[in-house]
Amino acid sequence: MSQFLQQLINGLALGSIYALIALGYTMVYGVLRFINFAHSDVLMLGAFAAYFLNPSIERTFGPQSIPGALLVVLLSALICAALGILIEILAYRPLRNRPKLTVLITAIGVSLFIEYTCQHRSVFRAETRPFPNLFPSRDFQWLGLAVNSNDLVVLAATAVLLTALWFIVQRTKTGTAMRAVAFNPQAAALMGININRVISFTFGLGSALAAIAGILYALKARGIEPLMGVTPGLRAFTAAVLGGIGNLPGAALGGFVLGALETFAGGIPAISNYRDGIAFALLILILLFRPAGLLGKPQTEKV
Amino acid sequence: MTHLGAKRFLIAAIAAAAAVSAFSSSFNSYFLSVAIDVGVNIILAVSLNLINGHTGQFSLGHAGFMAVGGYTAAVCTLRLSPLIPPELQPALFLFALLAGGLLAAAAGLIVGVPSLRLRGDYLAVVTLGFGEIIRVLLQNSEFVGAASGLKGIAKLTTLGWTFGLAAITVYVIASLVNSTYGRGFIAVNDDEVAASAMGINPTRYKVVAFVIGAFFAGVAGGLYAHHKQFLSPTGFDFMKSIDIVVMVILGGMGRTAGVIIAAVLLTVLPEYLRSSFADVRMIVYALLIIGLMMARPQGLFTLGPRKAKSA
Numbered sequence: 001m002s003q004f005l006q007q008l009i010n011g012l013a014l015g016s017i018y019a020l021i022a023l024g025y026t027m028v029y030g031v032l033r034f035i036n037f038a039h040s041d042v043l044m045l046g047a048f049a050a051y052f053l054n055p056s057i058e059r060t061f062g063p064q065s066i067p068g069a070l071l072v073v074l075l076s077a078l079i080c081a082a083l084g085i086l087i088e089i090l091a092y093r094p095l096r097n098r099p100k101l102t103v104l105i106t107a108i109g110v111s112l113f114i115e116y117t118c119q120h121r122s123v124f125r126a127e128t129r130p131f132p133n134l135f136p137s138r139d140f141q142w143l144g145l146a147v148n149s150n151d152l153v154v155l156a157a158t159a160v161l162l163t164a165l166w167f168i169v170q171r172t173k174t175g176t177a178m179r180a181v182a183f184n185p186q187a188a189a190l191m192g193i194n195i196n197r198v199i200s201f202t203f204g205l206g207s208a209l210a211a212i213a214g215i216l217y218a219l220k221a222r223g224i225e226p227l228m229g230v231t232p233g234l235r236a237f238t239a240a241v242l243g244g245i246g247n248l249p250g251a252a253l254g255g256f257v258l259g260a261l262e263t264f265a266g267g268i269p270a271i272s273n274y275r276d277g278i279a280f281a282l283l284i285l286i287l288l289f290r291p292a293g294l295l296g297k298p299q300t301e302k303v
Numbered sequence: 304m305t306h307l308g309a310k311r312f313l314i315a316a317i318a319a320a321a322a323v324s325a326f327s328s329s330f331n332s333y334f335l336s337v338a339i340d341v342g343v344n345i346i347l348a349v350s351l352n353l354i355n356g357h358t359g360q361f362s363l364g365h366a367g368f369m370a371v372g373g374y375t376a377a378v379c380t381l382r383l384s385p386l387i388p389p390e391l392q393p394a395l396f397l398f399a400l401l402a403g404g405l406l407a408a409a410a411g412l413i414v415g416v417p418s419l420r421l422r423g424d425y426l427a428v429v430t431l432g433f434g435e436i437i438r439v440l441l442q443n444s445e446f447v448g449a450a451s452g453l454k455g456i457a458k459l460t461t462l463g464w465t466f467g468l469a470a471i472t473v474y475v476i477a478s479l480v481n482s483t484y485g486r487g488f489i490a491v492n493d494d495e496v497a498a499s500a501m502g503i504n505p506t507r508y509k510v511v512a513f514v515i516g517a518f519f520a521g522v523a524g525g526l527y528a529h530h531k532q533f534l535s536p537t538g539f540d541f542m543k544s545i546d547i548v549v550m551v552i553l554g555g556m557g558r559t560a561g562v563i564i565a566a567v568l569l570t571v572l573p574e575y576l577r578s579s580f581a582d583v584r585m586i587v588y589a590l591l592i593i594g595l596m597m598a599r600p601q602g603l604f605t606l607g608p609r610k611a612k613s614a
Contacts, residue, residue: 035424094597101361102600105552108545109592116585234435234541241428277439280432284417287429291420 002144007267008260013151013220015259016158020213021236022243022251023165024206030182030246031202034100037107038087039210040233041114042080044226046211047131047218048124049076054132069134073215077208084207085200093196118226128225131218154216161209162252169248174201182246235262235279242283244296253294258283316470324463335462339530341570342465343523346472348550348566349559350519353476355548356557357485358512359492360418361427365520366543367434370536371410372403372521373528374447377456379403380529384457396459400468400525407521408514410437415513419506434544441536452535453528460530468526472519477559479515488512492557549592555602565603 021043028036050072057075061068091110095103119126138149169175180188181198189195217232218224239258243250258279265275286294330338351365379399387395414433418426442450479485490498491505499505528534546569554565572591576584595603 029424035427091593095600098600101552101556102596105549106593106596108549109589109596113586113589113593116589120582120586234431238428238432241425245424273443274439277436280435283432284429287421287425288417291425293425 003267005143006145007263009145009147009151011260011263012256013154013259014263015256016154017213017217017220017232017255018236018239018259019252019255020158020161020209020216021232022239022255023248024210025237025240026243026245026248026251027178027202027206029240030248031178031185031199032092032103033246034092034103034107035237035245036092036206037104037233038091038110038114039206040229040236041111041118042084042087042207042229043210043214043217043233044118044224044229045083045114046076046080046207046214047224047228048118049079049211050134050215050218051129051131051224054134058132064133064136066135072134073212076215077211080211080214081204081208084203084210088200088203093199115226115230124226126226128223131222131224134215134219150219154220157212157216161212165205165209165248168205174198178202238279238283242286242293244293247293247295250293250295257294310474313470313474316473317467320466320470321463323466324461336530337571337574338462339460339465339526341567342462342469343527343530344547344550344566344570345469345563346519346523346526347547348554348562349469349472349476350516350523351547352551352554352557352559352562353480353488354512354516355551356555356562357480357488357492358509359556360509360512361423362414362430362513362516363427363541363544363548364414364430364432364434364437365516365547366539366541367414367430367437368407368410368517368520369524369527369543370434370437370441370534370539371517371524372400372407373524373534373539374403374441374453375406375521376400376403376525377453377528377534378447380457380459381453381455392459396464396529399529400522403525403528404518404521407524408518410521411513411515411517412510414517415510418509418513431541431544434539434541438536438539441539447534450536452533454533456528456532456534458529458532460526465526465530468522472522473559473563476515476519480559489557553592553595553603558602561602568603 021039024039024042025036028034028039053072053075057068057072058064061071087110091106092103095106118124133150135149135153140147140149140152167175169178177188177193177198178201180191180193181195185195188198213232213236214229218228221228235258236255239254240251241254242257243252243254245251261282262275262279265278266272271278290296347365347369351362354360354362354365376399379402380395383395383399384392410433414430417429421429441447447453480488487498487503487508490501490503491508495505550565550569551562553569554562573584573588576587
């Protein structure tokens, strides 16, 4: 039983990181109907931003101070939000009315560009760097469970961010505009919504979430490198599809399901080596029975 | 391309490949190796074009089929070659390639079945997941060397085998799509509802496209295995599938001639960049993809009979 609870906590911590990344994929899909492959690289850039910001902020606030760590996270999120908006303006906006496949391939191109540029020897190089512990790290023993404070930070951050996101999307004017653009861009434009501004905002929001997720992922993995975003990015993309792409609660649910599955599969010795495959196998099974994802609405085709 | 012309092309191409292959020992071994890469990539791109281009089913798992074929063929020659007299070795190679192709086709059937219900991004994710599952299975199979890879594969792939099979692939897929039966693939791509109203069974066409595409990808995998003489599961990851998809899109979806030119270009270009801008070649490659998508989204070469689809 305690083993089960232990795995559940680990799974939730991993799943919440996937959920944060998956939300970025699904929001962009909602407004622009394509998969932003460069999202996983924004995540990596977020972790690198924190890595480079941390020393100067530690000098002011002292090592592992909570206000300092929050400032690092906030600044990295802002940097990545700006980067996400820039990527959209430079690479995706010129292709706004082109077939979706064109945009998809461009997104793959952008992703490759960021990855290879960052691996270049005059940028970040291809090596792994140790990621500093931003928050004071402790292990708690409680009812036979070992919980690291970083896991608690991850869970708390996700809870706050999901609530904030829900508030932005459901209760603010910009959020309403986002939902309107996702529902019908032409009609939204006719109602006086500035579509370009809404799309920029969506990219900014998604990229900020990705940056925070990247920092949390780096805290767990304890190291960063230019390709660190690829694996969590692929998982989160799977999570977004699993939940029903374009559906925000679905993306969060998909992330938690995938994180829990990966952790539980990793905890069973007989199948632990296959855990990467098991997540995908289950995804295929679920899509066989619910082709539009867990929470997605099946679309009827109009002739 | 009329049917008679296509057959002449096929015979001429195979004869040319065999003739060039006979002299291959006098070529620079680096150029020879790049030439074989070109042939393998032509087979991969043309076979993926049947699934992605002609039939319009966006697949991101072509490297998975290639892996199935490559590993099967390699295991065949590794295990059977000591049991067989030397004069039958070429026949064994052919058998291994066919076995690889058939097993990959079986995998294509397994992937084709979910495609009955899924479309667009969902299908892309399922094929991507399938490719990853294959990779994880290979990584954990001691039988094929697990994560450290399969070593000591005989060097059996020659220029003749590669381009002969590339010519057969092009011929089979081009004449299939141009046949009365094959028009169905294009109909499914253009409008599934209208196609089924005309009595075409979209499900069947999709599965057939996956099976045939996977078969040739498996053959290409076998050639690749006996060319590189080493297989590693990481060589068949998501990025390999993306490389093939980029060839198809640059060549123009559903345009066989364009896809062949793109496969040649995208194999030779990185090799060319390797010599002049070694450390930025992949950055240049990425910028090229973005630039081409902005300038010529319909593909670099709008050759071949396929008309552009609006939207």
